[in-house]
Amino acid sequence: MLKRLFVPALFVAAVMLAVSPLLVARAPLETTMGLVQKIFYYHVPSAMVMFLAAFVCGIASAVYLFGRRPGADRVAVAAAEVVVLFGIIVLVTGPLWARKAWGVWWQWDARLTSTLVLWMIFNAYLLLRKYGGPGSDRLAAGVALFGMANVPFVYWSVNVWRTLHPKTSVVMTLDPAMRPAFWWCVTAFVCLFLAVLAARVRLEEERTRLEELYLQLDD
């Protein structure tokens, strides 16, 4: 199913992303933050894709761990790489905005901290897969499952920790005039996610097949 999605998803993502600067430029300027708010149109969709990919990785890992389907593991590793990739986008665009809006690059706010922790967990997942040696795919599946289940608790605990020391932060409510550009970008990023995921899963499938062929050659 993913394989057939690749070409249309890539096409739609490419066209929509190419058009998106126009829509973003035409959306109204935010009154207090002005131009820096524009980064929001790429920052938030990236964050959405990051959490979506984390969810996909967790579900696929559970299916692999308890259903023992190798295909699920390939989806899990592809999704984990997408988490890390889009996490980088989120963690770079966020501070760029924060420097202008809050005056600092980083705040230990609930959302920021939980995003960072989630990103770290999936980095650990990939490190385990890369350096853990044989059998680490099953172990990594356990980590992904834990990592996904952990996200709400990290958010919750950081939230309680932060509310102990309340501080004013910029609360954003979306102007209706900004909505078309925003949802356009979200759709574009989700299509990009599907295309990247499909390509990565296919790469993993080819790699598995190559390994099997090598094994047959040895026999």
Next chain:
Amino acid sequence: MAAPGTLRRFLATAWLITRKDITVEWRSREIIYTTVFFAASCILVFAFGFVKDGRPIDDVASAILWIAIAFSGTLALGRTFERERYNETLQALMLAPADRPAIYAGKLAGILLLMLAVEAVLVPLVALLFQAPLFRQPVLLVALLGSGTLGYAAVGTLFAAMLVRARSRDVLLPVLLYPITIPVIIAGVRGTAAAMAPDGGEMARAWVSMLVFFDVVFLTLSLWTFEAVMTE
């Protein structure tokens, strides 16, 4: 759910494994001695960073205490399972006709006892060296330490056990463990800081209940995944 006989067998198996770990440790006392000294060394290093003009900065004692617990906990976990790996006894345990969750529970209880023993030295040491009123609410402190350590050890035992066969396990254990146990560390540090404050009793109790909740979630998840992850 399970019949009373199953539960009794579960507890008996778990206790056998815990007793085995205690006996092995008692003979050499290797892990407990090295871990206590490692924790004390951590505290020493922190003192240079967090003491200004001869006085520790605010709330730093609870942070130092929990970081020392987390660091020494990683060490104890790694050493305990390294011992199993070295003698190839974990494989034997897995081959034994015992429930996997019971094996997990037994190992967890052993680690928990070890970490609590280290904390028994660590807490008075931190209180003494950083003039921290850690014993202002002793019951709350014990509750915080007990529930926090249980949550940390529950995840740690699972990860350390599954990393036994992995390469570069020494570095992978903290890399996996610290981000996932963040909720426990936050609740432990903030709860202990609240318990030291003159009017923080209410807040500290809230953190304890949060820790108990984390314990339930982490234990359930670990018991659930242990069998699947440990099966070849």
